[in-house]
Amino acid sequence: LAKTTQPISMDSYEGQEVNITCSHNNIATNDYITWYQQFPSQGPRFIIQGYKTKVTNEVASLFIPADRKSSTLSLPRVSLSDTAVYYCLVGDTGRRALTFGSGTRLQVQP
């Protein structure tokens, strides 16, 4: 399984755009990149998934360069409610088990 590296924590203010970058240098051809969000006392929640280039949904955008060795989760105009831990996961969807790292703790301030 590809190992991921992401910042331990980030701070932002309401209304700003937040970009969280994840490194996954040994990503395999069959691997997808998935981001989850977790609030205290809740289970992780799927945000977005991609394989290459750019993916956008109503919550976030995911940018993946051509070499796929990194990815960036972009949260537009964050609010206080976006304060959470964000996990970058890389894995072969043939094996469904998710491998969580330490995640990035995002703190949004007013």
Next chain:
Amino acid sequence: EAGVTQFPSHSVIEKGQTVTLRCDPISGHDNLYWYRRVMGKEIKFLLHFVKESKQDESGMPNNRFLAERTGGTYSTLKVQPAELEDSGVYFCASSQPGFPYEQYFGPGTRLTVT
């Protein structure tokens, strides 16, 4: 649509006792997973069911843990006998067959072994 539910939300037991955790997946989701986070550690995979069959149980820590999913609906995770190091939060997740490979997590069961 109801999400993944877990019962109980919190359980406190003594070392050596038995505890059974229950997970009800989203209706129609063939895939069911168990994960856990022990204190200060990362969330770790335990096992994966496809319907009633164990697809991957590589994360089960030892034979004190027994997971079942009779009939391919809800699942139970029994810990017998419980040890202090089993304390943590146990998450259940489910997903539909095929793409997208999004797993829906329940709120977790916090297990405290004293």
